Amino acid sequence: MKKLLVLALILALAISSVACTKETTAPASMDLGPTTAATTAAATEAPASPLEGAVKALFTNMPDDIYKIDQAELVKKVVAGEKLMIVDIRQAADYEKGHLKGAVNLPWGTAISDNLSKLPQDQIVYVNCYTGQTAGQAVITMNLAGIQAKSINLGWNFGISKVAGVEAVTETTTNELADAKSTIDPAVQEAVSAYYAGLAAITDETYKNYKINEDALKALIDGGKNPFILSVRKAEDYAKGHIEGAINIPFGKTTLDDLSALPKDQKIHVYCYTGQTAGETVAALRLLGYDAVSLNGGMGMPSNHPQGWANKGYPTVADNAVFNATNTYFREMPEHIYKIDQKEFIDKVVAGDDMVILDIRAAADYEKGHVKGAVNLPWGSAISDNLAKIPQDKDVMIYCYTGQTAGQAVVTLNVAGIKARSVNLGWNFGISKVEGVAAVTETTANTLADATNTIDADITKAVADYYTGLAAITDERFKNYKVSEKDLKAMIDNQEEFFLLSVRKAEDYAKGHIPGAVNVPFGKDTIDQLAMAKVPMGKKVVVYCYTGQTAGQVVAAMRLRGYDAVSLNGGAGMPSNAPMGWTNAGFELVTE
Incomplete structure (x- = not known):
């Protein structure tokens, strides 16, 4: 069965299609043909290369464990005497002081790519570093080569060394890998080798190990450098607090689909909770040609204190009602994009549809003639002053002169829970040109009823500030x-x-x-x-x-x-x- 799976994967990639499975056994090295690492820097408009497809497949087919294992679970396996392949990628001096029983040492860097073919493809490979962050990068490069690798949660310093009873399975004996046993596709080997060789080519110490520390990122922000920051935490955690200016694309199976619009001409600073899944994201991005680095310690959690942004005491910002409402406005945009065709609108007026019509032109123009039933709230604070009077349980149609300020108004109303749409091209270019409009044009002034709406205080203030800002x-x-x-x-x-x-x-x-x-x-x-x-x-x-x-x-x-x-x-x-x-x-x- 496994041989058939291997052949299927190789055949699929050979025709530039991605096909990976969610088997618990390791997939074969993905056959990428003549592709080289340099092709990952190609423009995003170019056809996807087999390498790009293979990297993305690691996320599309991501297992439930997201290429990680809990530190206590791993130590339990060691204690039970399970036959494990453990790779310790800390520096040799630290490995020699003590490591998990049976672990081999491949210090972070080219030692990993140089020994890739010696790592087995027929069993799980567990990887530990100091904190889990560089191991997160390593497991992506290994999985790309058909090695089913998982990083140990929180690494040695914050994870393994804290597990009760770990002393019994800690040793100083040096262990070696066997001779070459795995077949790695040459294109994969070249890409992974380039990845690790790139570590030595870093000239700016700020980004050593494809990472950036908390102080350095804070300095970039404070210095007005406007760094591109990507959070890969869960949406609900991002909403509770995130680094100011960060965008959020939650880590998971669809992460790389959502990353397709990220810039390749800017450095991308990625953070998660403690750095581990950000490490995985960074490795994938770099293999795809992005200049990505991960934030040391991520946002910071109690488990990796004192590392991480929040553990350093650096500020975060939380989503508020206005922020969330504008998100919803776009993300849940209806097919009508908050607009209505001018003829369709007049047809509704003629038919006597139950709706609210707001004319936001100047009072003098409203008095000369307006659509039957329209209430005049001249563009400005008249809109925010009457926000509570505009029904939330009816469709609200807004028109101005050309549609442009009405476009602004529909946003301010929708964030307040009012189902507003603007009439296409406004009065001048839209409504007044509709055949038969004269029959539903009047000069009678109409008014809104008394206050009926309960609107969030922050949104009320934001809308009021929006319109008072016009006078400023x-x-x-x-x-x-x-x-x-x-x-x-x-x-x-x-x-x-x-x-x-x-x-x-x-x-x-x-x-x-x-x-x-x-x-x-x-x-x-x-x-x-x-x-x-x-x-x-x-x-x-x-x-x-x-x-x-x-x-x-x-x-x-x-x-x-x-x-x-x-x-x-x-x-x-x-x-x-x-x-x-x-x-x-x-x-x-x-x-x-």
Whole structure:
């Protein structure tokens, strides 16, 4: 059976398809053909190499034990006299002072890759280092070579040495590996050898052993270096507290699928709880061509004190109601993306559908004529002042002049539990163009009922601050959290410091975009992709879409989360909103 499994794996990888199983016995070395370690640095747009597929398969087919074993369970096996293969990757001097009975010493580095073929593929290999962190890296490199390796939880210092009775199975006798017994695919051997040879090539001591200590990461943050930080802890633990600026992709079977958008031109600082699963993540990332390092001691737990970020007393930030609400807004985005077509909207008005309509244009324009039943809450603090009066049990339709400020408004309402949508293209380019709208246009003023909603205090304050902030804008270019086409062009021409963000579809961005723009397509994962794109918190961010409406949504969510974001008036520009928009103003798009 095992031979058939081996043949299946080799055949699958030979046709660039990944096929690994969840067998308890070790898989064979994965046949990667002519692939070399250098190919892992290829652009993410290139077809996946067999090596990439094999690395990802280690996560896709991850066993329930996540390539780890509890320290007490391992010691119990040693005490019971089980036939084990234990690899101690601490320095020789520490190994000589005492190690688990039967353990062989392959000090962290090229000793591992040099002896890869001597490690058995027909039994589990248990690996221990000092704390579990470098062993986490080692088990990934070994499993890639078909060696079923597991790291011992918390290593020697915090794990093994703390187990009651370990003294009885601790020895100083030196043990040796047998002669070569395993067949390692040459491409795998080359990739693993390059991995360990790379340790000696590190010139910045800050990142020795593909790690960074707590003090060094803190210095990067305090120095305004804006390091890219990746948490791989559980979502609920991330929410309770995380290093400020960190994004979260929980460790597990789908981790590497979610990592596909990570940058290869920036150093990625990975942390978990104590460093062990971050070590596994770092090894996989580096094999895939990323410049990744793990945080010494991870977040820090009582079990590995005094190591780790929290154990050092360094600050963490917790998710709050506003943060969680903006996450939910995007992650649970409905198919209508919080918008409604102008004709569909008017059809609902004509049909007498039970809904709330908010006209957020200036009072003078509302008085000239508005959709039947619409209540006027002019753009600004009138919206936040009446937040509690807007029903949470009905659909709320919002329109402005062009759809852009209504795009912002729907975010502020939805985070408050109000099911709001903006009317496409607003009054000027949308509603007023619908055939038959005159029959449902009135000048009668309508009002909201008395307060009915109970809204979280933090959200209420955040929404109030959002709208009072409009009056506090001192630079007229950014009035209403927007910027005109001409002002943006001048900012680009004058090489002003700002970040330009496109939220259009990837294919439309490729066909042409404003010079210097980074693209994060609008959708369910937009809010998560902002961190991956390293959109800065301390710099002006200009966001644009097609006509300004979805950019308005992004701007509102970003501002609620602390970004200094504004949207481009009219977006890239479409025939439907001419003469507004970048291209409608005669400005060019680029494809480079």
